[in-house]
Amino acid sequence: MRGNIMPNGSQEKRPDPDALLERIHKETRGKLTVFLGAAAGVGKTYTMLEAAHGRLKEGVDVVIGWVDTHGREETERLVTGLPRISPRQIEYRGKRLYEMDIDAILDRKPELVLVDELAHTNIPGSRHVRRFQDVEELLQAGINVYTTLNIQHIESLNDIVAQITGVVVRETVPDYIIEQADSVQLIDIPPEELIKRLKEGKVYVPGQAEQALRNFFRPGNINALRELALRYTASRVDKDMSDYMREHRIEGPWPAAERVMVCVSASPFSAQLIRAARRLARGLQAELIAVHIETPARRPLNEKDRDRVAGNMRLAEELGAKTLTVVGNNLVQEILDVARAKNVSSIVVGKPRHSRLWDLWRGSVVDKLIRESGGINVYVIRGTAEEKAKSNVKTAPDIEPFSWKPYAGGLWMCLAVTVFGLLLKEYLEIVNIALLYQLPVTLSAFWWGRWPSYFTAVCGVAVFDFLFVPPVFTFTVADIRYCWSFLTFLIVAFVIGGRTELLRAEASAARQRERSTRALYDFSREIAAVIDLDVIAGELVKQAAETIGRSVVVMMPEQNGKLTLRAGHYLEPNASFCLTDDPAELAVASWAFEHGQAAGRSTDTLPSANYLYIPLKTTDNVVGVMGVHMTDKQVLLEEKRLIDAWAGLAAIAIERVRLADKAREAALLVESDRLRTALFNSISHELRTPLSTIVGSVSTLLDAEPVYSETARRELLENIQEGAARMERLVTNLLDTARLESGMMQLKIDWCDIEDIIGAALQRLRDSTQRYSLEINVAPDTPLLKADCVLLEQVLINLIDNAMKYSARGSEISITAEAEEKWVKVSVLDRGVGISEEDLGRVFDKFYRGQQPKYVSGTGLGLSICKGIIEAHGGIIWAERREGGGTIISFKIPTGGEEPIFSEKDGAK
Known part of the structure; x- marks a missing residue:
């Protein structure tokens, strides 16, 4: 890190340019505050609205961009008094739905906007697919945002939540959104209070609340999600504190939370040190960090030491520690820098086992660490001899085979330098010729390693003495000063050779690690x-x-x-x-x-x-x-x-x-249990009623056959026929649902006349439709269409039967068919009780029956089957409210088999 040297010799660290750019970016964009909860119903929206009222009293321009009160009275009371931007209306599949109007908010440009449900998926046709993208655009425009989020919607925690609850959450928010938030406020209540709120109907409607208590909101799930939310918030607070300390250049640690760091080396006692540090961290309820400092200036690690370090770091990971490897020259300074950067409160090191003379010569790392640690506690642990961990795999050091070529190459370079020196002997000083012999030593070390360079150095000294040092052609030295020159030459050669080979080994190891790391990374990414x-x-x-x-x-x-x-x-x-x-x-x-x-x-x-x-x-x-x-x-x-x-x-x-x-599998079991429960609840009633009618009518005819008149007997037989037809429709719906779910439904495409299909459907329902006023209107220009005539007939039977269920006897039921470009549109209209606005989007769900009158029977499968059949034809189906009362259910399918293309825009016409 670059810096200025202060008068006292210390180094002033300059601000990180990336940090400065990030700070400038944060100053220009809006502030994001996230109200985080462990589950629905803990009070996130309520707390957000309370905070908004407080900011409004402070004179802040606050508006509501989107808030879901879910019908909770106390939440709706807090909405009163806050300015609100009207939602944007979107037509989707023939329905009018509402989403947050981001353009209106940008035009209004308030200081603070409230956006509920950050993980929400927007309706197709909105500017962005997800609501968090809307929030990002608001922040970029400089608008502050309050928003709410449940812990299960954070992307990195999705797998953990699925393991805890057995429910795979589909709507998630990327982690970077939360990491960039300026404030995260945890909203938490005890599980008993949340369960009580569920039972009181303050979170879901009573039916949904009972199902939620049986599945997602079990006490064990709630406690696990609370712990997950608390841990996530704690890690967020710790990061904020570290950023604050770094920004204000505050030397750590701050004793806000205990954190233990253990120094890992190639020592055979490091494993004991790691276990001792883990026991200390467990006792302090602290996080454990394992750090290995690589110091190239000290003795290089051999293969055995590297293997031992790798094993110790794996042991630390298995014990739950976060591992970190740092490269530096000053061992003590690097340890303290890491400790202060990570806000460590305690450092665990091993007690040295070498003699005091070693400390006097090289210096004591432990003593220096204790003196310079400042407010950090230093624990010195004594290691004892332990048995070497047994490994089944036999290993051998990587020994390169001997080759005489490097030595011959060094000798050849010495001869070349000798020839060069002899030719220029008259022009060069003897000192210059001596320096030339360093070149073969350096090149030998660089190309071939330590021992060839040592051999080259000895050969160079011998040749130089024999040919250039008086008296020449002898190994006798007349001037004793040359002996010191030879000694210095050999020392320099040995140092150069050793360091060069070390650099070669480190470069080779780095290349190997880089290849291995890249391969592992590529595999994990793929x-x-x-x-x-x-x-x-x-x-x-x-x-x-x-x-x-x-x-x-x-x-x-x-x-x-x-x-x-x-x-x-x-x-x-x-x-x-x-x-x-x-x-x-x-x-x-x-x-x-x-x-x-x-x-x-x-x-x-x-x-x-x-x-x-x-x-x-x-x-x-x-x-x-x-x-x-x-x-x-x-x-x-x-x-x-x-x-x-x-x-x-x-x-x-x-x-x-x-x-x-x-x-x-867990999610499938939950879904299967839900479907089974709904199926049994529906069928138990639907089968019992027609069976009772059939059994009662047959018993009456058998027991008192001479008593009843022909008219009465016919009425009883009609009851039997109607009950049997009702049971037939129920069994047909169940079979069609099973075929749709399993993907076994096969379309038998042929040219069909929609007027014939309507006639066939009315013929099968002729006894039931006599009680209603039917109006059939098929446009003359309606073309033939390629479809499965039998399945379309089943669709019309279900739609007409549904219209009769919700209409009073004698009321009007209309069936229309018309052409729309390359589509045929069919509608069934009634003057019944109608469908509420909130039920329009759910009437085609399996087993969903809305809030219909109690006397209306059904399993909730008919419209779901219609939707599956129509979509199998490449068409669309939707429901809408009819002016003057009643319901209109329409579907459109393509006329030919060559263009089954569907667009959302067409569906809204």
């Missing part, structure tokens, strides 16, 4: 939205094989628990894999799966196998096995790290898919 295990397994073996450089297979258990091969990618010609052809390999893979330990090649367990089998372990269980084809008896440390990384990522990916499947 499978982020994939839920097919076969696709994930195939992509996994392909990228893992290319990264590791060996053939890779993945096996997963079937329902019976037996392993089967899901995918394989083979790089070697003899690496083909078939479980059925090689039962020995299957036995090794099964052992690794059952015991959760590595087995096979390069291990002590069944090493005769051709593959190394790594179990894919998650927190709870083993989800599969990854096999890597091995040709050697030992695995290189770098390969082992790569294999472990890919195995861990594969386990996470597979577990994510399984959790998603469980969430979908």
